[in-house]
Amino acid sequence: MEISIGVSNKHVHLNQKDYETLFGDIPMEVVRPINQPGQFASNLKLTLKTEKGLIENVRILGPVRDYTQVEISKTDAYKLGINPPIRASGDLEGSSPITLIGPHGEVNLSQGCIIADRHIHATEEDAKKYGLEGLQKVKVLFESEKGGVLYNVNIRVASNSYFEMHIDTDDANANLISNGDKGTIYK
């Protein structure tokens, strides 16, 4: 069973309050829609800061959400000298503290930085159609010259979804995977 891959570079989701603190009156605009319905890469970028490091030009994904969340790779985490947990989006309890610096202000998050888990977005219809119903985790094979099988890929069922697997840049670069490449799901 084939699945298309979306590679997620480091990015930030903002709640309304943090958006206003960081960007003031600057409007959040759609630069490029992403495959998940309603989601988009915005025009806004900020700087991530910790005691040990700095990463500039990190893009905001829109629209605003109920929570502020920073998603980075392990490679990014080494640069920042932090050790974020592997988590699903929104599961932020006990995740890493980090500071966001925008053109209008700063936000000190006591938690909010994670390494996103490997996951597959699916509607209930997709899950039924592809035999993923009731499954929580699968394995996905990539047959590149430096490929292999990625374990612990979480199935995420929601009504407003585009059927796609999301991996971070570490998984993509390690396995020589690019956006739109295909993997094979093992149940």
Added chain:
Amino acid sequence: MEISIGVSNKHVHLNQKDYETLFGDIPMEVVRPINQPGQFASNLKLTLKTEKGLIENVRILGPVRDYTQVEISKTDAYKLGINPPIRASGDLEGSSPITLIGPHGEVNLSQGCIIADRHIHATEEDAKKYGLEGLQKVKVLFESEKGGVLYNVNIRVASNSYFEMHIDTDDANANLISNGDKGTIYK
């Protein structure tokens, strides 16, 4: 069958001529022996340069060899805007051009930059003992929270070897593997 992992950060091997061009009279000293017999992390560092990017503070591994070779990850390759092939050490025909900048001079390599293949160092005795004799490739499982099975791991038999699997920082970071962690070989 368990195997211990060595994570290789980006590094450079130099031949005598290029060493002298780049470092002049600066002696190459042992900062830290590495597990492969006679090999060491040296005191010397240089800058990698391409038309599109720069990476500073890249360590030289000693001693000098018959050939100059630059080993980077795919993540590094994106920074440099190049597309090096996946290769075994010493297999440099048609590999990426790159410029080396040292404190004493520069070397423009028309080829020499690779992404190292995943490989296992073994003596003939190791190969016999672990049942790897005659095999060219194996798969290796890592059971981390973001682990999986790495395919296309080449067996490299040589008399002067320490039994160990070498992966690059992309494989390490994607699978949350650190130096000295253990994998399981599948034949």
